[in-house]
Amino acid sequence: MPTYSPPRRDIRFVVHELLDLPGHYQRLHGCEAVERETLDAIVEEGARFAEHVLAPLNPVGDRHGCQWQDGRVSTPPGFAEAYRQYADNGWLALDKDPAYGGQGLPPSLGSVINEMLFSANHAWTMYGNLSGGAIGTLGQHGAQALKQRFLPPLIAGRWSGTMCLTEAHCGSDLGLLRTRAQPQADGSYAISGSKMFISAGEHDLTENILHLVLARIDGAPAGVKGISLFLVPKIAVEADGSLGASNGVGCGSIEHKLGIHGNATCVLNFDNARGYLLGEANRGLNAMFTFINESRLAVAQQGQGHAEAAFQGALRYARERLQMRATPRQNPEQPADPIIVHPDVRRMLLTQKAYAEGGRMLTYACAQLVDLAHHAADAADRVAAERRLALLTPIAKGFLTEAGNEAAQLGIQVFGGHGYIREWGMEQIARDVRITSIYEGTNGIQGLDLLSRKVLADNGEALDELLTEIETFCNGDQAPTALAQLLIRQVDAWRQVSLWLSRQQADDLNLIGASAFDYLMLAGYCLLGYYWLRAAALAKRQLAAGSSEDEFYLGKRETARFYLQRLLPRATLHREVIESGSANLMDIADGAFAR
Template sequence: MPSYNAPLRDIAFVAHELLDLSSHYQHLSGCEAVDAATFDAIVEEGAKFAEQELAPLNAVGDQHGCQWHDGKVTTPPGFAEAFERYAANGWLGLDKHPAFGGQGLPPSLGFVNYEMVCSANHAWGMYGNLTGGAISTLSEHADEALQQRFLPPMIAGRWGGTMCLTEAHCGSDLGLLRTSAHPGANGSYRISGSKMFISAGDHDLTENIVHLVLARIEGAPAGVKGISLFAVPKIQVDADGKLGAPNGVSCGSIEHKMGIHGNATCVLNFDSACGYLLGEANRGLNAMFTYINESRLAVSQQAQAHAEASFQGALAYARERVQMRATPRLKADQPADPIIGHADVRRILLTQKAFAEGGRMLTYTCAQGVDLLHHGATPGARQAAARRLALLTPIAKGFLTETGIEAAQLGIQVFGGHGYIREWGMEQIARDVRITAIYEGTNTIQGLDLLTRKVFADGGEALAELLGEIENFTRDTVVPVELVKALQQRVTAWREVSDWLRETGGEDANLVGASAFDYLMLSGYTLIGYFWLRAADLAERALAEGSTEVAFYQGKRETARFYLQRLLPRADLHHTLIRSGSQNLMAISDAAFAR
């Protein structure tokens, strides 16, 4: 099985050199005490837990899976004990409010830790992450009494949390949901209905689970305008926070999935379960977007973490596996060379590395935005962060999941036949990462969100700000001019095709739908190109200043060149596909599908 080693040097490069997080923390309300040394110490402890506690359970979770019997779910061996230690060490409350038992640290520290958790054990990591999303949603939308009742045990790890959106008949079209809510006693509601695909919907890690459930109050308008959000505990909780009787919430079954076997994906049935309204009635979807947006960023990290894990496994194997003769020879005195000497294996490894490390730059940049969103010292800082984060989130979720899947498949390819069999662990990475392009909104939905709600909605202003920032950087960099021009060319194309879509979309009802995925990918390739140009600039300057870490910075410089010359041109294909319009998809007869 591949071992996981947290990439601490690259994490430090992104955190301290690219983003200068320690200076960033000085401008966050309540986070001023976090310096580089504190950051590194916390990350190093998180790395130990991921490497020593979670990575050894990854194959265990895949092989044993979760088990359902008589309505109860048991997690794989070792999962509950690891979760107890994780909670006892305070990781669940790392960035949560101190008033409820959290440590009040910047969210970006939680992002860094979550990447390591997911590289080590994606399925296990989802239990705590989903609880974190529920905590954030309750913190923002629950009244004070409900917060006092629910948040402390959730932050302490005694209770878990989920979000319950999907129903069998409606999928992502939440306006069709049928789960109902009827007024009950003392301001509560009685929730009835069935939800499916609920990750971590039932398990044996905690004594209670708080489900955040979308439902329609009797008499509410049809569609999404009539949806409300409710907190529904699995076990009833009295006003003092003590557990009472079961609450009409049952797990009807768990799904038998392609991957993430260690996380229970449940069908949950609500039978007049007691629930509590969060936020305003009929505005539940707005409240749930606190959870959804946080989850979309988490999914981008899951995918990037798999790219890292697959790259680590493939790189170690390529250095040891001896097969055929390389040019030039690596071991002239032997009949064959390590496969890392072959050109196409280098293409694969560099593609994985470029996606894993480029993705890290993007996800940590998003994390920096989340810091400002929650701890920005001024309303202006928080508003600017929200604006940029709204633009980056669909790109991060969509693009990084697509490239994470590609990186995982490439990892199998390096191993050849050995990658296809279970004992090496590479095929598990490919199975586990596949879900990331589907849940929290499929990637076409991310592309539609990017185009319609982010680029079109404000007339392209947020995008123009980002493109202007990129262009300003390209004018003041020490990176070789041919690489700078490669990025400038794609930035120009990104702006041009955005304007064309905005101007032409009204003439073709299907143009946006036909272009959304390709627009997402074009955006992602160009944005990651910007990060790699920044990384190359830092590397050039460090080498010019005489850094002793020559290999590290040369690696950054050379990976940037590879990305800008070999991967960034993929954006051109997506540009061409967008400009081809929708007629090649929609102006065809049913005969195209005849068999």
């Protein structure tokens, strides 16, 4: 069976050398106590939990799955015990508000822990991750009385949370939702309707589940402008915080899925369930985006985490598997050489490595921006961080989940026929990661969000700030010149195709929709190239100084070279596809699809 070992050295590289999180924490309000030793100790404890508790449960969850009977769901063996350990040891409270029982540590520290948990056991980690999103949304949009009543047991891990958006007839088109909310005399609402694809919607890990539900108040406007957000407990919560009777929330069924079998994906039925309004009436989608955006960053980590897991398994196998003979021979005394010496296997392994380690740099950088958005002392710094984060979030979610899927497929390919059978774990990674490019907004939707709302909506101002930063680094003294020139060419192409789309969109009404996915991928290749160039610059400096870890830094330098020479050129293809316009998609008669 596969094993997962947290990449401790590479995590330290990103945390300390690339981003200097300890120095960053000293500049944040309320985070000054997190020094290097504290950070490293927390990360090490998280690594042990991921490696020794969660990773062994990953195949168990896949084999057993979740079981539904009479409206109740039981999770796989060991899941509930692991969740109790997780909550009791304070992991859920790590970066939460101390006013409600949290530890108040910076969000980026929680992100480092989450990466390891997702790599070790994606399905299990979703339970706590969704609770984290519910905590953040309630904390930002809930009235003070609701926060006092509901946040402490959420943060303590006694209760958990979900997000309830999708309905059978509307999918991502939330303007069509039908779930109703009727005002009650006591200020609450009676929620009625059905939601589907609700991850962690019913389980046996906690004593209560708090559902964040989008619904339409009677008489509200049609479309997304009439949606409100409600907090709906599975079990009623009395004014003193004690649990009461069932609250009219039932699990009608669970889905039988391709992957993440250890997480229950539920159909939830609300029958006059008592709910509490979060935020303003008819502005529920705005409030829910607190949850959605946090979830999109988590999904980016899921994609990256699977790339790491697939790379570890494939690398271990490639070093041990003897097959065919290399040129020149590596082991003349053996009948065959280890497959890691063959060029095509190296191509696959280096692609996985580039995605796993480059994705780590990108997701931790996004988490650093979350820190600034929440804890920067200066208001201007908070606004700037939110602006950059808004631009990077759809790129990170979309590109890294596509990369995670590619890395998983390459893992199967490295194993050959052994990768296609359950024994080695590669096929589970491929099944589990597949959902990441679909949920929290498909990657086509991420591309539309990036291009329409984040680039064109402000005439490219936020994008220009990012591209100027990348170009400045490329032209500086630190960046290896030859590699920097490769990136500059693609960044210039990114800038030019953005301007071209801005000019052409009025003449081609389908151009943005036809270009969005390719634009997302072009942006992702360039952005990851920026982080790999920064890594190469750090490696160059360490090697010149005579580092005792020359193999590690050589690995960074050579992986950067591989990425910039072999993967970054894919951006050119995406630009050419964009500039081909929409006619090759839309000016085709429906009869062309006839069979």
